[in-house]
Amino acid sequence: MALTGAPTAPPHEQVPDGAGRGGAPAVMVRMRVALLRHALRDTDRAFWIWFAGGCGLLLALGTVVACALDPDLGAALLAAWMLGWVVGPLVSGGDEALRAEMFVATGLSRWRLGWALLTSSVVGVAPVVSAVAVLGVVAVGVRGGVLATLLAVVAAAAQLAVLLSVSRVAVGVVGVLVRYRAGAVLAGAVTGLALALPSQGWALVAALAARDATQALAVATRVAPSGWGLAAAEAAGRGDWALAVGAVVALLALAASTFALWCVLLQGRTTRRAAAIRPRRLLSARGPAGATVRAHLRSSARDLVQVNRFAFALAYGLFFCALPLLVGWTGMLPWAGAVFVVMAAMVWSNQYGRDGTALWLQLVTPGARRIDLLARQGTFLLATGPLALVLTAGLVAAAGTPVSTWPYLAAALAAALGAGTGVTAAMSVLAAVPTTDPHRRGGDVLASGGDARETGTTYLTMALVVGLTLPALLVARLAGWWGAVAGVATGALCCYLLTRVALRHLDEQGVELLALLRHGRRPTVGAPGAVPGRRPVELTGREQSVVLGAGILGTLMLFPQGIVPAVILRGGDPTTRSWFLALHVPAAWAWPVVTVMITLGATLYCVSVWWYRRATTAARSPAVPVRADA
Secondary structure (H helix, E strand, C coil): CCCCCCCCCCHHHCCCHHHHCCCHHHHHHHHHHHHHHHHHCCHHHHHHHHHHHHHHHHHHHHHHHHHHHCHHHHHHHHHHHHHHHHHHHHHHCCCCCCCHHHHHHHCCCHHHHHHHHHHHCCCCHHHHHHHHHCHHHHHHHHHHCHHHHHHHHHHHHHHHHHHHHHHHHHHHHHHHHCCCHHHHHHHHHHHHHHHHHHHCHHHHHHHHHHCCCHHHHHHHHHHCHHHHHHHHHHHHHCCCHHHHHHHHHHHHHHHHHHHHHHHHHHHHHHHCCCCCCCCCCCCCCCHHHHHHHHHHHHHHHHCHHHHHHHHHHHHHHHHHHHHHHHHCCCCCHHHHHHHHHHHHHHHCCCHHHHHHHHHHHHHHCCCHHHHHHHHHHHHHHHHHHHHHHHHHHHHHHHHCCCHHHHHHHHHHHHHHHHHHHHHHHHHHHHCCCCCCCHHHCCCCCCCCCCCHHHHHHHHHHHHHHHHHHHHHHHHHHHHCCHHHHHHHHHHHHHHHHHHHHHHHHHHHHHHHHHHHHHHCCCCCCCCCCCCCCCCCCCCCHHHHHHHHHHHHHHHHHHHHHHHHHHHHHHHCCCCCCCCCHHHCCCHHHHHHHHHHHHHHHHHHHHHHHHHHHHHHHHHCCCCCCCCCCC
């Protein structure tokens, strides 16, 4: 049966049965292969794809080795892979290169369409890497002989099918929730909790160890669906074929049920009707700047995707700082406001990319570019500043934070707000990543069309905001409340300088930015829309390796080995040393190690920025007039 309510193409436009019906999976697989091949031709995207694939392959091989040596550890790692497949697409928007809405006119039933889309989803780096990871099930089954190995191969295939189908269902369910404001907030809160748990895993592990619950956690990883494949392989190895076959059947049943649920969600996407728009009261503001700020505030409040991301930033800040309460440590709780500001800057770092070709309106309207950019900054401040202040003050009172810590909080909050305001504007212009225009989004509103570049941009934004906040914290360490003054000064200076950089770049390369948002790439020299004498900003493989490598090493040294141990040392005797180097050295060397790590991390960030500036300086040229037909 065809999709209810779906329009049918005229006879001369319908896809032949061999390609559109029985052969739909093969056609979509070839489409995904073509899309992947096209993506690899782009130097920038290819670098991120190969880098992410290489890192994922190393983790997958580690999972296989862990399964072979210690099945309990392997079960925990496979549970982490399933969690990544559920949470990862919720953060990145999912892989919607082929959307269900594109194939409505083919007349495919929801079951055929769902099967074709699910089959084509195995094409990509992430599914291939995950297929390597589930080979850990086969590594366990090899010990039991030929029959056990064959059953382990079937179990591994079923495990991979469960990963893909569960991921699709999670994205589909959250996509349905995000269509409603309460659902968007709930989905953002759940995503924030899911990402905060791995970030503060040491607190959870310490709490479980203190309560002697590690055995219960090991049992939970075995009972979870991610451990059923290992259970089947181990049961086959010891000759318990009833349990082995039952585990495989349970995996197949779970894959089939989640596939059926996803097909139901697909039907809702392809037959949904546009909701009626309630009339809103007119904007009342004085001058174009005030009206633009109010317009951005209203559009942000009405955009449920933005509401979802804002709720994610708030939930992550709260859970990240509240999880140490599991071990009785309240030292991080007052920092929730500052963490929230940093996470909000991350989700605000691609404003022009998310608005798409609406940039054309600012380019053809005299004076609109400056007003619009400043209005976006004002929107960020109004949306995050008051809430961060209230959150910090409330948690300081709730945790009984000593007065000696207040200068650090004031310095961090002031510097983070100013730096975040400037960095989000600069990154939105200098590192915009094209996404699907809001009016062209499909039934899954989370699928914005972004890629790995947007993820890299968000993490770079986080690193810049935190790095620009460090000087104020150092002043607070040395001079107390003068750190708050330094935070205000640092934030204001960063906001001013980065705003100037963003405005200059928008004036000089606004046409190229519009071409990037419209076509997905900047125009090459000599192409229509390109400015004569200016080459596109494109880093070579070596430059990308240096920029990314310095940024990653700087992150590791600055945050987990520098800032976090400093906070723990400042808060008193740590309950767990975890993997923080400064907590494993003698007490006399703890602060010198923290200082060295922070210095090295900041230096590597400077190296990353310097290399990027060095590579892109040649792309600068004098401003050119903007054409109205651009």
